[in-house]
Amino acid sequence: MTFQRWQIGLDIQNGKLCTLAIQRRRQGWQLRHWQQQALPEETLKNGVLQSSAALLAALRQWRCQLPSRYSLRVGLPPQLVLQRTLALPDVTLRExxxxxxxxxxxxxxxxxxxxxxxxDYRASSASTQLCITAARREVIAQWLEPLQQAGLQPDVFELSSLALAQVAWRLPLRPQQLLIHPLSDHWLWYLAGETPTSGACCEPLSLAQVQATFPGMVSALSTTPMTGFTAVRPFSLLHYLQLPLPDHEGDFALALGLALRPEDA
Incomplete structure (x- = not known):
């Protein structure tokens, strides 16, 4: 049955990869597996995955630990993706x-x-619009090649800021609360509200910078402990945990968001 499959998030960044697998149980989600591995600092160049012996070795070693049936979701850096909204026609369209x-x-x-x-496309919060996501096929092919060489077959490539949104929706956040996820060369953000928004920022991360960028926010939260920010616990979204757990669960926020992403209809 589909719900018995592991749902796996794979978050590849410069310097490391984080993976996390969950499985649905009667009372909630169970953590089945997590792993963090070091990677070369130049694993991503302008968001494009650079294949290397170290990356392939890490992916192959990890693949050996997975069951035969799984749903793999891979995060894509924001700079690789274009997003637009498209108004739906008056006539109801089906596939x-x-x-x-x-x-x-x-x-x-x-x-x-x-x-x-x-x-890719999905309904937006306004039911009269679609959110359209576009990425160059050649870039997707570059990401796909080392994964397939390692014996992995992704079900979905998802924008990393939307993976953070999956976590934020479930915490949940109050209107105008801001959640950030720091990375080595940029940070991701999600702003809660009637029409929630998410994105990425390359400006130096500080509370002053965040307050200037989001003057209407009521409080700032972070997946990583930082001065001036309230730390959140992404693993609080999981009902069943198993030891050992990572020392820094915030490192796995994007992998968790990818794993939690609902199946496409």
Whole structure:
């Protein structure tokens, strides 16, 4: 049965990869597996995955620990992805007509040859719109190659800021609370509200910078303990834990968000 599969998040960053697997149980989610491995600092260049002997060795070693059936979700850096909203027509569209409508609209939404883009779409918080995500097929292929060489087959590539949103939705946050996730060269953010938003920022991370960027926020939270920020515990979203646990659970926030991502309909 589908719910028996492990749902796995894979978060690859410069210097490290974090993986986390969960499985649905009657009372909630069970942590089944986690791992953190060191990687070269130049594993990502402008968000594009650079294959290396160290990366392949880490992925192959990790693959040996997984069951035969799993759903793998891989995070993509924000700079690789373009996002637009598309108004739905007055006539209700179902698949495959909805897919044809999105494909036909892509040339107007993105200033790139449509055939070179991989498109994904989902309903936005406003039911009259679709959120359209586009990434270059050649970039997706570069990410896919070392994964497949290691015997891994991703079900989904997901924007890392949306993985953070999966965690934020479930904590949950009050309106105008801000959640950030620091990374080596940028930080991800999610702002709660009637129309929640998320994204990435390359400015130096400090409470003053966050307050200037988000003047309407009521408080700032972080997946990592930082002065001026309230630390959150991503693993509080899991009902069943098993020892040993990582020393810094915040490192796994994106992997957890990817694992929690609902299956596509």
């Amino acid at each position: 495959p007509a909805l897919n044809r409508y999105v494909q036909a609209s892509s040339q107007r939404l993105f200033p790139v040859e449509p055939a070179s883009l991989a498109l």
